[in-house]
Amino acid sequence: xxxxxxxxxxxxxxxxxxxxxxxxxxxxxxxxxxxxxxxxxxxxxxxxxxxxxxxxxxxxxxxxxxxxxxxxxxxxxxxxxxxxxxxxxxxxxxxxxxxxxxxxxxxxxxxxxxxxxxxxxxxxxxxxxxxxxxxxxxxxxxxxxxxxxxxxxxxxxxxxxxxxxxxxxxxxxxxxxxxxxxxxxxxxxxxxxxxxxxxxxxxxxxxxxxxxxxxxxxxxxxxxxxxxxxxxxxxxxxxxxxxxxxxxxxxxxxxxxxxxxxxxxxxxxxxxxxxxxxxxxxxxxxxxxxxxxxxxxxxxxxxxxxxxxxxxxxxxxxxxxxxxxxxxxxxxxxxxxxxxxxxxxxxxxxxxxxxxxxxxxxxxxxxxxxxxxxxxxxxxxxxxxxxxxxxxxxxxxxxxxxxxxxxxxxxxxxxxxxxxxxxxxxxxxxxxxxxxxxxxxxxxxxxxxxxxxxxxxxxxxxxxxxxxxxxxxxxxxxxxxxxxxxxxxxxxxxxxxxxxxxxxxxxxxxxxxxxxxxxxxxxxxxxxxxxxxxxxxxxxxxxxxxxxxxxxxxxxxxxxxxxxxxxxxxxxxxxxxxxxxxxxxxxxxxxxxxxxxxxxxxxxxxxxx
Amino acid sequence: xxxxxxxxxxxxxxxxxxxxxxxxxxxxxxxxxxxxxxxxxxxxxxxxxxxxxxxxxxxxxxxxxxxxxxxxxxxxxxxxxxxxxxxxxxxxxxxxxxxxxxxxxxxxxxxxxxxxxxxxxxxxxxxxxxxxxxxxxxxxxxxxxxxxxxxxxxxxxxxxxxxxxxxxxxxxxxxxxxxxxxxxxxxxxxxxxxxxxxxxxxxxxxxxxxxxxxxxxxxxxxxxxxxxxxxxxxxxxxxxxxxxxxxxxxxxxxxxxxxxx
Numbered sequence: 001x002x003x004x005x006x007x008x009x010x011x012x013x014x015x016x017x018x019x020x021x022x023x024x025x026x027x028x029x030x031x032x033x034x035x036x037x038x039x040x041x042x043x044x045x046x047x048x049x050x051x052x053x054x055x056x057x058x059x060x061x062x063x064x065x066x067x068x069x070x071x072x073x074x075x076x077x078x079x080x081x082x083x084x085x086x087x088x089x090x091x092x093x094x095x096x097x098x099x100x101x102x103x104x105x106x107x108x109x110x111x112x113x114x115x116x117x118x119x120x121x122x123x124x125x126x127x128x129x130x131x132x133x134x135x136x137x138x139x140x141x142x143x144x145x146x147x148x149x150x151x152x153x154x155x156x157x158x159x160x161x162x163x164x165x166x167x168x169x170x171x172x173x174x175x176x177x178x179x180x181x182x183x184x185x186x187x188x189x190x191x192x193x194x195x196x197x198x199x200x201x202x203x204x205x206x207x208x209x210x211x212x213x214x215x216x217x218x219x220x221x222x223x224x225x226x227x228x229x230x231x232x233x234x235x236x237x238x239x240x241x242x243x244x245x246x247x248x249x250x251x252x253x254x255x256x257x258x259x260x261x262x263x264x265x266x267x268x269x270x271x272x273x274x275x276x277x278x279x280x281x282x283x284x285x286x287x288x289x290x291x292x293x294x295x296x297x298x299x300x301x302x303x304x305x306x307x308x309x310x311x312x313x314x315x316x317x318x319x320x321x322x323x324x325x326x327x328x329x330x331x332x333x334x335x336x337x338x339x340x341x342x343x344x345x346x347x348x349x350x351x352x353x354x355x356x357x358x359x360x361x362x363x364x365x366x367x368x369x370x371x372x373x374x375x376x377x378x379x380x381x382x383x384x385x386x387x388x389x390x391x392x393x394x395x396x397x398x399x400x401x402x403x404x405x406x407x408x409x410x411x412x413x414x415x416x417x418x419x420x421x422x423x424x425x426x427x428x429x430x431x432x433x434x435x436x437x438x439x440x441x442x443x444x445x446x447x448x449x450x451x452x453x454x455x456x457x458x459x460x461x462x463x464x465x466x467x468x469x470x471x472x473x474x475x476x477x478x479x480x481x482x483x484x485x486x487x488x489x490x491x492x493x494x495x496x497x498x499x500x501x502x503x504x505x506x507x508x509x510x511x512x513x514x515x516x517x518x519x520x521x522x523x524x525x526x527x528x529x530x531x532x533x534x535x536x537x538x539x540x541x542x543x544x545x546x547x548x549x550x551x552x553x554x555x556x557x558x559x560x561x562x563x564x565x566x567x568x569x570x571x572x573x574x575x576x577x578x579x580x581x582x583x584x585x586x587x588x589x590x591x592x593x594x595x596x597x598x599x600x601x602x603x604x605x606x607x608x609x
Numbered sequence: 610x611x612x613x614x615x616x617x618x619x620x621x622x623x624x625x626x627x628x629x630x631x632x633x634x635x636x637x638x639x640x641x642x643x644x645x646x647x648x649x650x651x652x653x654x655x656x657x658x659x660x661x662x663x664x665x666x667x668x669x670x671x672x673x674x675x676x677x678x679x680x681x682x683x684x685x686x687x688x689x690x691x692x693x694x695x696x697x698x699x700x701x702x703x704x705x706x707x708x709x710x711x712x713x714x715x716x717x718x719x720x721x722x723x724x725x726x727x728x729x730x731x732x733x734x735x736x737x738x739x740x741x742x743x744x745x746x747x748x749x750x751x752x753x754x755x756x757x758x759x760x761x762x763x764x765x766x767x768x769x770x771x772x773x774x775x776x777x778x779x780x781x782x783x784x785x786x787x788x789x790x791x792x793x794x795x796x797x798x799x800x801x802x803x804x805x806x807x808x809x810x811x812x813x814x815x816x817x818x819x820x821x822x823x824x825x826x827x828x829x830x831x832x833x834x835x836x837x838x839x840x841x842x843x844x845x846x847x848x849x850x851x852x853x854x855x856x857x858x859x860x861x862x863x864x865x866x867x868x869x870x
Contacts, residue, residue, distance in 0.1 A: 572778050574785050574822070582786045587793060591758055599765035599794050602733065 003124060006131040010116035013135040014109040015039075017143065017203075021105050034088060035106050041084035042110020049077045049111075050118075069187055074145075074179035078172065081107045081146045082153070089153045092292030095276045097213035100154025101147050101206055108143035115142075137195035141182045144202030145175035151209050160285060178202065256315050264315070267307040274300050370397070373420040374471065376444030378499055380418070383491040390488060391418075394481045395471035400424075406447070406462040406470060413451030413458050415474040419443050422468035428460045440465070452478060510549055522557045525550070613740035616749045616866060617767035621783025623754045625773045626804045630831075630859065632660035633847040634771075635749040636699075637863045639690075639707040640848070643746040646686070646739055648672065648710040650732070650763060651753040652722055655712035659842050662694040663687060665714060673713040673722055675735050682738050685710050698849030708743055729762050736766060747866070756787065764791055769798040769869050771828070771862075775805045776815055781822070788823045798869040799825045802862055805833040828865040829858045 085103045116134050120127040152171025156164040253261035277297050284290050371388045374380050426439040482489045618631040639645040649657045674680035686708040693703045752760045770791050774780040791799050812830045820827045834855045840846050847856035
């Protein structure tokens with residue numbers, strides 16, 4: 001148990017350090033896959049070092065293990081760890097100094113973690129102590145050493161001057177010295193606390209270097225982002241205030257929600273990365289890598305365009321407008337000014353203007369979506385944009401929540417509805433009072449318009465199945481509209497006649513089928529294939545009728561064939577006794593005897609006459 | 610010299626479609642060029658006149674008047690061939706020799722005859738003179754359902770008796786008695802006609818069954834038809850829709866009538 005816990009510490013704490021450091025990659029350009037690559041590379045570096053170090057002793061280069069620990073091990077280990085850094089730093093997708101530091105830190109942590117396990121394994125009885133001591137000392141020293149080499153490599157990347165190799169060499173020498181000094185201290189039996197302080201100092205050193213690197217980096221970004229990347233001056237300034245990004249995004253988050261704010265954040269990071277890449281491009285000497293970098297810039301540009309679309313014009317407008325001269329100080333000042341001036345007051349400032357603009361835009365968007373729904377209806381689909389506006393202007397937008405009734409069966413019909421959003425069911429009741437759903441109506445359909453004209457009470461009820469937004473037009477306003485606008489009247493008439501013509505076509509079909517069915521000609525069943533494949537609402541209803549009719553006739557035919565096969569045979573029973581009794585009752589009368597007597601004569605007489 | 614035949618149409622119960630069948634048969638026989646008369650002896654509940662398009666206004670003297678000695682047979686005969694009207698089916702009778710001898714539909718006259726009773730000798734005399742006066746080939750008698758004195762008379766006097774029945778036990782039971790009576794009265798031609806047969810039955814089998822049961826000719830099996838019910842009182846169905854299943858079966862009966870000795 002203790003060992004397991006110790007293992008967890010030995011592993012989790014160093015990785016946690018790496019994760020913390022990553023937060024300092026302010027432009028978030030580092031790729032997390034590379035963090036894993038460096039950790040794994042660290043493992044392998046350790047495995048190699050574990051072979052090389054004893055080998056040096058074995059071939060007799062040195063006399064004691066102590067010498068290995070104090071001198072050779074730091075050299076061997078730092079060089080092995082740096083191999084992966086050299087590779088990563090020289091890749092086209094490398095960005096800047098912080099990347100180098102993080103790669104270095106990662107490989108150092110990877111190395112240390114596996115070394116921790118090894119040490120704990122050798123000292124199982126004090127595994128927990130070993131873990132604690134090492135994660136805050138040795139691990140940090142390993143991370144610092146490689147981090148400094150990473151920084152040196154990153155800083156002098158593409159520097160072709162004679163100075164460059166010297167700086168890199170200086171990085172290595174410093175890292176090895178730092179490492180060797182620590183090893184010597186530990187070998188002399190220095191207090192654990194001192195070792196920990198030493199490790200923390202190393203990390204502090206890296207932190208300072210990163211901060212300096214950032215400052216230079218920001219300058220690059222600001223210089224290099226320009227209109228060719230479709231990044232505006234204002235956006236560039238947001239980028240250069242990257243460390244305040246959460247503050248900067250706060251108003252966006254408030255107005256547009258977290259999702260949009262995250263999209264904006266991602267946009268800003270990508271813009272920053274373009275700035276960094278442009279800087280690298282200017283300094284790069286490898287044509288192959290330049291081409292790759294250009295490709296990455298182009299991809300980033302595409303990503304940014306996609307993000308802009310996702311974010312939407314109105315939100316983007318706000319991003320730019322609000323952060324015109326941006327740092328958060330300015331923003332706070334503005335906010336304070338607006339608060340004291342009150343909204344709506346003249347000169348209220350940027351907020352009012354922007355809020356108004358955004359509101360207008362939202363309203364416009366809403367209006368467009370409503371007009372679209374109105375135009376989808378068969379009743380209004382012939383109307384021009386302008387006429388649709390007139391219709392929308394006459395109506396009142398109403399909202400209904402789930403299970404709320406728009407109309408009830410038997411209500412007087414004094415208005416009709418255009419469903420703008422949501423769906424509802426058309427219901428009636430059967431003889432037992434149970435609800436029967438006749439139909440389902442979605443956005444872009446109208447309900448109740450026929451009742452408006454024939455003035456009969458509602459023949460069915462309409463109940464919202466979800467949140468429904470509907471445009472209600474009262475009879476008065478509808479007739480007013482017809483009265484005022486000839487184009488609207490004509491358009492509606494066209495809508496109605498389309499429907500009629502449409503219905504007629506289907507009715508004709510049904511009549512034709514009915515006649516054939518009456519004549520026992522079912523051949524159309526085989527000649528008709530697909531019926532239910534239309535999308536228009538009226539079309540769907542009509543083809544539903546056809547389909548129902550079709551299946552009805554199919555069933556009739558089926559039944560008829562069944563009947564032909566098993567015609568019933570009538571079984572009847574004559575009550576002979578009753579028959580005899582009734583016969584005797586009649587024949588026993590005097591009238592009958594006389595009749596019987598005459599019958600023959602009567603016929604003979606007629607024949608003979 | 611008249612060789613006219615009396616054709617009585619009878620049914621044990623009401624609702625068998627008797628009047629309808631009688632009118633259609635008489636009309637079909639008239640279409641073949643024969644001289645035909647139709648007497649409505651269903652004095653209690655007359656109805657056949659409707660099928661020939663005759664209403665109270667057009668109706669002149671009736672069988673009631675004859676039975677009371679107020680009119681001669683000659684005066685009662687209503688010439689259908691000259692008064693076909695506009696209905697498509699009846700219009701085909703134009704110029705044909707078909708007379709209707711209606712019963713009064715006036716309530717007072719109906720109750721009077723029910724109160725006083727029918728003079729059967731007079732009725733019998735009337736039937737005989739109808740044939741001779743109009744020189745008829747066939748005289749169809751539409752009787753009141755069931756067996757009473759007037760129907761017994763029409764059976765006794767008839768050369769051809771057509772019993773209409775529906776294929777159910779009650780009708781079959783009643784028909785059995787009528788068949789026995791007809792045999793007892795020596796009716797020369799005894800025909801059965803099945804009407805309102807449900808399509809679920811096998812018609813051929815049904816015909817055979819009834820024929821075997823009564824040892825009498827089944828002249829046709831007419832299907833139960835909604836088209837028929839819909840049109841029944843407006844026009845003569847078999848003339849208007851000669852290709853209808855019901856009409857075809859009915860026209861088949863005509864051959865039996867014409868062939869009867």
